[in-house]
Amino acid sequence: MDAAASLNGDSPQGAIGIVGGGQLAAMLAEAAQRRGVPLVVQTPNPHDPAVALASQVVQADVRDAAATRDLAQRCGAISFENEWIDLQALSPLAEAGVCFLPSLEALQPLICKRSQRELLQRLCLPCPRWFGLGQLATAPDPSPSAPGQPADGPDADPSAVTPAQPLPPPLPDGFAYPLMAKLATGGYDGRGTAVLRSDADLQTLLQQVDAADWIVEEFVAFEQELALVAARDQAGEVVCLPLVQTHQHQQVCDWVLAPVEATHALQQRARNIAASLLTALDYVGVLSIEFFYGPQGLLVNELAPRTHNSGHYSIEACSLSQFDLQLLTVGGSRAEPPALLVPGALMVNLLGVASLPADHPDAEHLQQRQALEALPGVHLHWYGKQGVSVGRKLGHVTVLLEQQDPPLRRQEAMQRLEQIRRIWPLPSGSESVDGP
Numbered sequence: 001m002d003a004a005a006s007l008n009g010d011s012p013q014g015a016i017g018i019v020g021g022g023q024l025a026a027m028l029a030e031a032a033q034r035r036g037v038p039l040v041v042q043t044p045n046p047h048d049p050a051v052a053l054a055s056q057v058v059q060a061d062v063r064d065a066a067a068t069r070d071l072a073q074r075c076g077a078i079s080f081e082n083e084w085i086d087l088q089a090l091s092p093l094a095e096a097g098v099c100f101l102p103s104l105e106a107l108q109p110l111i112c113k114r115s116q117r118e119l120l121q122r123l124c125l126p127c128p129r130w131f132g133l134g135q136l137a138t139a140p141d142p143s144p145s146a147p148g149q150p151a152d153g154p155d156a157d158p159s160a161v162t163p164a165q166p167l168p169p170p171l172p173d174g175f176a177y178p179l180m181a182k183l184a185t186g187g188y189d190g191r192g193t194a195v196l197r198s199d200a201d202l203q204t205l206l207q208q209v210d211a212a213d214w215i216v217e218e219f220v221a222f223e224q225e226l227a228l229v230a231a232r233d234q235a236g237e238v239v240c241l242p243l244v245q246t247h248q249h250q251q252v253c254d255w256v257l258a259p260v261e262a263t264h265a266l267q268q269r270a271r272n273i274a275a276s277l278l279t280a281l282d283y284v285g286v287l288s289i290e291f292f293y294g295p296q297g298l299l300v301n302e303l304a305p306r307t308h309n310s311g312h313y314s315i316e317a318c319s320l321s322q323f324d325l326q327l328l329t330v331g332g333s334r335a336e337p338p339a340l341l342v343p344g345a346l347m348v349n350l351l352g353v354a355s356l357p358a359d360h361p362d363a364e365h366l367q368q369r370q371a372l373e374a375l376p377g378v379h380l381h382w383y384g385k386q387g388v389s390v391g392r393k394l395g396h397v398t399v400l401l402e403q404q405d406p407p408l409r410r411q412e413a414m415q416r417l418e419q420i421r422r423i424w425p426l427p428s429g430s431e432s433v434d435g436p
Contacts, residue, residue, distance in 0.1 A: 241325075
């Protein structure tokens with residue numbers, strides 16, 4: 001028996017494997033239970049949100065390729081909860097016949113922000129202008145340290161000199177402050193980013209990080225942040241959830257409004273970008289795209305090869321949720337176009353406002369959760385994470401909106417947001433409601 005047969009021959013073809021056991025895997029497991037699909041998760045922590053909901057669990061680190069081999073023997077196809085994947089370690093499994101969806105080849109350009117930008121440029125898809133921070137770190141110093149000058153002019157004590165400060169390398173042509181620096185791999189929810197407003201900020205960053213691991217982008221003056229969840233099945237059919245608006249609090253998603261008020265042309269432009277990416281990569285599964293929209297038009301901000309926070313509203317609001325789409329595409333079924341079942345929806349993240357250990361009496365926030373569930377039309381999703389930290393996503397609520405008219409629907413959404421934030425405030429640092 002060859003390696004491919006030994007890995008796939010006896011595996012339950014209807015079962016799906018997921019590398020990861022967090023809240024995305026948990027919501028996928030809930031969808032799998034509704035559809036009668038066995039779901040096997042690989043995760044190291046027995047208390048992770050998906051563990052209690054999965055059909056089986058491979059308890060191991062998500063980067064443990066030997067454990068993923070075990071996972072492959074229990075399912076017909078393997079997908080991923082996040083993009084922190086050791087492709088090199090998984091390649092021998094793919095060569096041995098393990099079915100990864102999306103494929104490792106499709107994931108290759110998506111797991112790093114630098115390769116994402118290079119992909120978008122190759123496909124002539126719009127994104128912010130950027131450069132690698134490493135090219136500045138290796139550039140010759142344009143202003144080598146010169147002898148110090150007297151501190152207070154020519155009549156001052158010659159011995160009182162101020163050492164000359166080295167200047168950072170000049171910015172590439174066409175770039176000016178402010179700029180946004182991003183860690184190419186591993187950053188999320190505002191981690192691994194830095195706003196550069198001056199040469200001093202740039203010099204500080206160069207001194208503190210490995211420049212080869214960072215990219216720098218132009219600072220985009222956007223009017224709205226938008227997002228789109230798309231999926232492509234094994235027959236090549238592409239479907240999309242509605243285009244939505246997202247709003248950030250300290251670089252973490254605060255709320256999502258679906259659908260966004262947008263022209264047909266703008267919505268079609270977003271779908272065309274999604275279809276171009278999915279088709280060019282021969283991608284099977286769910287892909288999420290974050291956009292900037294403003295004077296420069298629609299720009300791709302980031303790509304996530306998975307389900308996404310911006311698509312959680314679809315669980316209650318759409319005929320097929322983003323998790324249904326992942327199950328359908330990875331499981332080999334046709335991806336049907338999802339449709340809104342209601343005029344609109346508001347999804348609000350519940351972020352940690354203080355750091356609390358798992359055994360703290362307030363860590364479960366029972367009173368706040370009961371108050372949220374008492375609100376009309378509110379659907380609460382509590383992730384059951386162990387412990388609380390400031391800004392950590394502990395759960396979310398979805399409100400199904402009733403107003404058909406877009407401006408009235410937005411007004412309704414902001415009123416409901418205010419209700420929710422009175423019960424569950426944001427971490428300190430900004431107002432609870434910041435409409436567009």
